Amino acid sequence: MKVNDIFVSPHFRLNEFQCRCCGCVKLHPELLVKLESLRESWGSPLLLTSGFRCSQHNRKVDGAEASLHLLGQAADIVVLNGNQPEFIEAAEKEGFDQVIPYEKRNFVHLGIFGGDERVSLPVNQHKWEMADTVNAGAGV
Ligand SMILES: [Zn+2]
Numbered sequence: 001m002k003v004n005d006i007f008v009s010p011h012f013r014l015n016e017f018q019c020r021c022c023g024c025v026k027l028h029p030e031l032l033v034k035l036e037s038l039r040e041s042w043g044s045p046l047l048l049t050s051g052f053r054c055s056q057h058n059r060k061v062d063g064a065e066a067s068l069h070l071l072g073q074a075a076d077i078v079v080l081n082g083n084q085p086e087f088i089e090a091a092e093k094e095g096f097d098q099v100i101p102y103e104k105r106n107f108v109h110l111g112i113f114g115g116d117e118r119v120s121l122p123v124n125q126h127k128w129e130m131a132d133t134v135n136a137g138a139g140v
């Protein structure tokens with residue numbers, strides 16, 4: 001067992017969100033709830049290439065100075081199956097505040113401002129617990 005190697009929702013482990021350079025992590029509940037809901041409706045794996053970034057790492061990857069990645073409120077997603085326009089539509093339906101496609105590099109940046117009071121965690125505790133049992137070890 002490694003630090004952060006733990007499911008925080010039915011489909012996501014905490015270490016998927018951790019900084020790529022130092023392993024530190026911040027994760028806003030609203031980001032996780034919306035990502036999990038999107039993963040559920042999309043129905044196939046989403047690969048996170050960037051979640052939380054420490055300021056050093058954010059500078060290294062030329063991230064925006066006030067990037068939501070610094071707050072644990074953004075994730076960059078590679079769509080493994082399906083096409084980007086459909087994925088973007090699905091992400092917008094989930095209510096992400098930022099949905100920014102980087103077509104050349106084949107990922108979509110999703111961010112939240114953290115003010116959506118409709119979001120609570122967990123969305124459906126029973127469902128999350130069930131899914132966790134079913135998907136344990138899948139890592140997707
Ligand atoms: Zn770092």
Ligand SMILES: [Zn+2]
Nearest residue numbers: 074075076109
């Ligand atoms: Zn991003």
